[in-house]
Amino acid sequence: MFSPLQQAGETKIFGPAYTVQMVEASNTTAPKTDKHFADGIERDSVVFISQPKGMYSACWGGLMSTRAKYLGAQGVVIDGNFRDINEHRGMGFPVSSTAPSRWRLCANSIFDSCLPNLRLRSARTLSREHRH
Numbered sequence: 001m002f003s004p005l006q007q008a009g010e011t012k013i014f015g016p017a018y019t020v021q022m023v024e025a026s027n028t029t030a031p032k033t034d035k036h037f038a039d040g041i042e043r044d045s046v047v048f049i050s051q052p053k054g055m056y057s058a059c060w061g062g063l064m065s066t067r068a069k070y071l072g073a074q075g076v077v078i079d080g081n082f083r084d085i086n087e088h089r090g091m092g093f094p095v096s097s098t099a100p101s102r103w104r105l106c107a108n109s110i111f112d113s114c115l116p117n118l119r120l121r122s123a124r125t126l127s128r129e130h131r132h
Contacts, residue, residue, distance in 0.1 A: 038068060
């Protein structure tokens with residue numbers, strides 16, 4: 001678990017699963033919903049998101065945690081990437097994930113030191129050889 005504490009604490013989440021299977025934008029045959037998936041989260045549910053393998057971008061962030069918490073979700077479990085760790089921690093919203101997104105790093109991120117192959121020029125710009 002990355003939030004509210006990383007790999008520590010007594011946080012447990014329990015509730016009915018609200019499942020989301022993300023697909024690549026090129027998949028035109030996947031079913032579409034009439035609203036954003038975060039707007040359909042039911043009270044007391046645990047959000048489970050499955051992201052396609054090999055994606056660098058995040059499928060979950062601070063704004064979605066804000067919405068999920070407002071709607072009464074217990075937390076989120078992500079088979080994929082997330083971002084905005086400090087926002088999740090600041091609101092005490094439980095987030096468990098296979099990895100943080102490597103696409104959107106910030107200088108204050110706890111993950112900068114965990115990604116030795118990425119050199120940052122500034123807080124928002126990846127060095128040229130690492131852009132995709």
